[in-house]
Amino acid sequence: MAAWTTHNIPSQAGKLAVVTGANSGIGWNTALELARAGASVILTARSREKGEDAVHRIQRLLPSAQVRYEQLDLASLASVHGFAAKIGSELKLDLLVNNAGVMRIPTRELTEDGFEKQFGTNYLGHFALTLLLLPLLQRSPAPRVTSVSSGAASMGLKKINFDDLQFEKTYAPWKVYCQSKLANLLFMQELARRSAAQGIPLLSNAAHPGWASTNLQSSGPGRPLNRFENFIQNRFSQNSAQGALPTLRAATAPDTRSGEYFAPGGTLQLTGSPILVPLPKPAQNSEAARKLWDVSEQLTKVEWPVTNSTRAAFLRS
Numbered sequence: 001m002a003a004w005t006t007h008n009i010p011s012q013a014g015k016l017a018v019v020t021g022a023n024s025g026i027g028w029n030t031a032l033e034l035a036r037a038g039a040s041v042i043l044t045a046r047s048r049e050k051g052e053d054a055v056h057r058i059q060r061l062l063p064s065a066q067v068r069y070e071q072l073d074l075a076s077l078a079s080v081h082g083f084a085a086k087i088g089s090e091l092k093l094d095l096l097v098n099n100a101g102v103m104r105i106p107t108r109e110l111t112e113d114g115f116e117k118q119f120g121t122n123y124l125g126h127f128a129l130t131l132l133l134l135p136l137l138q139r140s141p142a143p144r145v146t147s148v149s150s151g152a153a154s155m156g157l158k159k160i161n162f163d164d165l166q167f168e169k170t171y172a173p174w175k176v177y178c179q180s181k182l183a184n185l186l187f188m189q190e191l192a193r194r195s196a197a198q199g200i201p202l203l204s205n206a207a208h209p210g211w212a213s214t215n216l217q218s219s220g221p222g223r224p225l226n227r228f229e230n231f232i233q234n235r236f237s238q239n240s241a242q243g244a245l246p247t248l249r250a251a252t253a254p255d256t257r258s259g260e261y262f263a264p265g266g267t268l269q270l271t272g273s274p275i276l277v278p279l280p281k282p283a284q285n286s287e288a289a290r291k292l293w294d295v296s297e298q299l300t301k302v303e304w305p306v307t308n309s310t311r312a313a314f315l316r317s
């Protein structure tokens with residue numbers, strides 16, 4: 001079968017998409033290609049300067065692109081609520097790409113709400129965001145949520161550390177990252193299950209980019225890559241445009257179903273054109289998915305289904 005490329009993206013005209021962490025790397029390339037296919041794209045970034053620059057870089061390549069920046073810091077529930085409220089007046093939202101992420105923060109840091117930062121940004125922020133955007137997604141005839149995970153989802157602890165979910169006892173930067181990416185996959189599955197159970201026609205799927213050279217490696221670890229990592233990077237990495245292809249396939253392919261997972265088809269899923277891959281074993285644990293969902297509702301105070309009282313409770317707190 002021919003390799004899947006951006007030429008396979010069907011027209012996205014008339015669709016509104018939100019891409020988180022769209023000012024750099026995979027998020028920016030995802031936003032670029034969605035815009036090229038005709039979607040209106042909201043690029044979110046935590047910094048106005050970076051967000052506006054990202055929009056200008058797309059407009060320079062595609063002068064008629066319908067793209068705009070909105071501020072969103074996933075390490076702040078106030079920012080997540082603010083963003084959801086701000087775009088709540090849109091007619092509908094067709095596609096949400098939960099892409100933003102941080103990796104391997106060397107020492108334990110906290111989000112504005114006191115969550116461990118990798119778990120809070122990569123997972124809890126997107127959990128709250130998705131639930132808060134659900135009313136808008138439900139106004140689309142065929143809404144889709146694509147979660148960006150990682151091959152790391154099946155590394156580290158290979159399970160959710162419910163006894164010390166936010167690594168308060170022993171902080172291990174890599175394990176915490178791996179857990180946050182596993183959480184993305186468990187969330188993707190539970191969102192699919194709950195939507196189906198409630199008759200909501202929402203498609204929830206996921207992708208991982210393999211190894212793409214982006215700011216993730218340089219800005220996250222707070223240290224240079226070690227010899228092994230450098231060897232892998234030189235030998236087995238691709239650029240961020242290629243790294244965005246699994247996300248783009250998951251986000252746009254007409255023949256994908258809820259629960260599906262896309263990744264590069266080459267050696268160890270590090271590079272190559274995107275193919276459908278099985279979910280790693282730790283991500284197939286539906287009991288862990290339900291439990292994680294319940295804990296996430298308690299932590300973020302955002303519940304399914306989102307009601308006006310959820311929003312009011314947050315504003316009062």
Ligand SMILES: NC(=O)c1ccc[n+]([C@@H]2O[C@H](COP(=O)([O-])OP(=O)(O)OC[C@H]3O[C@@H](n4cnc5c(N)ncnc54)[C@H](OP(=O)(O)O)[C@@H]3O)[C@@H](O)[C@H]2O)c1
Nearest residue numbers: 021024025026073074075099100101150211212214215216
């Ligand atoms: N690159 C890879 O090889 C690889 C492999 C597996 C998975 N992934 C996943 O791919 C996704 C994209 O990463 P990337 O490789 O494209 O890295 P990147 O170039 O560093 O992009 C990450 C994006 O997330 C944003 N971000 C970080 N913290 C945020 C926060 N608190 N609120 C809002 N946005 C925030 C960053 O904004 P700033 O510019 O402000 O930091 C940036 O826009 C991540 O989920 C990552 O885990 C990447």
